[in-house]
Amino acid sequence: MVDPPTLTSDHYAIRISLELRTRSYAPRPLPGWNTKKADWRKFESHLQGWHDENEMGGDLDANFSAFTNTVNKAAEKSIPRKRTGARRRDYCFYCDEIREQNRRINKHRKLHRRNFTAESLSLLWKVIQHVKEILRRVKAEKWYEWCSTIDEHIKLGEIWGNINTGKMTTRPPARLDPFEDAERLNNNFAARATTTSLPM
Structure with a gap:
């Protein structure tokens, strides 16, 4: 819309209204569980304590929700999260x-x-x-x-x-010879894949 001439000049002030919608982003998921470093005794003890103190009622949905929350709490206390640091793009050959x-x-x-x-x-x-x-x-x-x-x-x-x-x-x-390299890798793999190298 054009405002009245209130700028004390021969120009009109133009007012522009934009209706913008803020975009909502889903929260970033938590990193996965590092089960290799989990304290399973602590995890089992937490679940056992919850089981001894609570009795299952007749509401299946309520029982499922309570059990799920208990498992999550036990995991948070006894299982560390994986590190979220991004790997280098060239981590396999970086030196x-x-x-x-x-x-x-x-x-x-x-x-x-x-x-x-x-x-x-x-x-x-x-x-x-x-x-x-x-x-x-x-x-x-x-x-x-x-x-x-x-x-x-x-x-x-x-x-x-x-x-x-x-x-x-x-x-x-x-400058590398692909046939020579393929033959070398094939011989190397054949030597490692022989029956003599299999576990007894």
């Missing part, structure tokens, strides 16, 4: 060499921001390309190193976790 190369890139980025010349930009791109080659080599080496540990004792969840999430998959450097 001191990668840390040093990342430091080099950051150093040249700061240098380019400070000078902001064509020469500093060219130097930055050369450093980035060189570091990318080093990272490809390190990733490939870590990937082959992890593949060599696969045997009948490794957990299936670890295998799927590394493969499905794409954490360790990487494009090998062009």
Whole structure:
């Protein structure tokens, strides 16, 4: 709407009203239970104490709600939560060499921001390309190193976790011979999968 001319000039003040709806977000779920560090004696004792002090009535819904609350309280007291810290995207192959190369890139980025010349930009791109080659080599080496540990004792969840999430998959450097690497990994796996290595 246009307000009356109250600005003591030949311009009119325009008032705009917007009806905005605040978007509600669902609360972030709590981290899962770390059952490997649970105090099961404390958990059982809490449930046993609740059972001794309470009698089940005829209302099934009330009994279910009371029991569920008791189990949750027992879990909160005896089972720690898992850590919620996010893993590094490159946690499977992160090492001191990668840390040093990342430091080099950051150093040249700061240098380019400070000078902001064509020469500093060219130097930055050369450093980035060189570091990318080093990272490809390190990733490939870590990937082959992890593949060599696969045997009948490794957990299936670890295998799927590394493969499905794409954490360790990487494009090998062009200088590597794929047939030679495939043959080497095949022989390594065959040696680990023989019947002589199975548990007695």
